[in-house]
Amino acid sequence: MPKLKTHKGTAKRMKLTASGKVTRRRAFGTHLLAKKSKSRKRAINTSATVTGSMAKNVKRALGV
Numbered sequence: 001m002p003k004l005k006t007h008k009g010t011a012k013r014m015k016l017t018a019s020g021k022v023t024r025r026r027a028f029g030t031h032l033l034a035k036k037s038k039s040r041k042r043a044i045n046t047s048a049t050v051t052g053s054m055a056k057n058v059k060r061a062l063g064v
Helices: 008-013 038-045 052-062
Strands: 014-016 022-024 048-050
Touching: 008 014, 008 052, 014 052, 022 052, 048 052
Parallel strands: none
Antiparallel strands: 014 022, 022 048
């Protein structure tokens, strides 16, 4: 069976932790920030984990 190629678009957006979890950035943090509250912007600034079947798909795309 041939090697799987890494999906570069996914690799730029997702990161694997040491325990094997997939982390991602949150959406809505790039523009129109004046109308968003400070607490909302802080929440957007934190990373989130990808769970369930989506994490499985991401790991496959990353070649893990």
